[in-house]
Amino acid sequence: MTPLDLATKPTLTGDLVVLRPFREGDLDAMVEILSDPDVRALTGSVETTAEAHQRQELDDRLRDWYATRNDQPDRLDLAIEDRATSRLVGEVVLNEVDTGARTANLRVLVGPDGRGKGIGTEAVGITTAYGLERLGLRRITLEVFDHNPRGRRVYEKVGYAATGQRADALHFDGIAIGATDMAVDAGSWRGWPPRDA
Template structure:
């Protein structure tokens, strides 16, 4: 089965809905990207905010539904209908049926299990519906909360990239984690 990333599904869980981005999401996305903790946890460089930067980002998020080689979905909290984050399957490698997973959650989406649920929904979709064999990610050593969430979904640590990120406090390692289709089939998806 060949993965079809051109389909942008809506996936519904008990507490979150994963859906294509909407124009109305951008203010919450902008606020998340301005949050120093989001910048730190994602290993990103701070954005110098001006009108041009804002327009580039608004345009970039506006094109996510048009990308046939990746799947970017907004995470909406069901109880409030608010955008709380995003989950992404990208870096698609067709011959190996593998891709990368990444996520970003704003302050209102953290520390409540929403990220774990969103990851479980997207990973399940990738492995079951897209026919992926492997989904991988990297998590920085200063983010044990994310690592625990990934482990709950079924990701397994494969190795360490030493000094993968330079921060003002010094060098930081990243752990490579992955989940295989067979790992997913062998676990209880309710936990």
């Protein structure tokens, strides 16, 4: 079986988005996106409303993170650009790759400028297609918190199905929040856009 090529960072173009490698100049837009309270709360980055309303710090760790995304041989981090405005609106990631089992985890975030226009759905669809059809992954998994029905809806539209439930995945403002594990397999993948749509 051919090895998984995660070192190549592709540019993938859809109707609404271009998914592309990060480049110099993206950092300021990413700081704004990562400062969005919804992004902070729904990705599990913070545990209180007050923390969700704090800004993402632009420190050396973050500078180094985005400067080195294209050098990573074991994961794929792509910027999501809105084709209508050419603006960076989010990121989509395949990480936690198991090269033996040919599995990976997907995560996505879209800032307020990009949300509610189909961008998240297309970014997840294109990345899932790339993972299953081009990289040769057998399965892509992800986790969505129960206080994120929009995220869950997006994953279901693309073809992910629930595989398990975890209570107490996150404590937010002192309240326990569960999470659903979801997955899509190469064998049942309907393509992107879905063949039966």
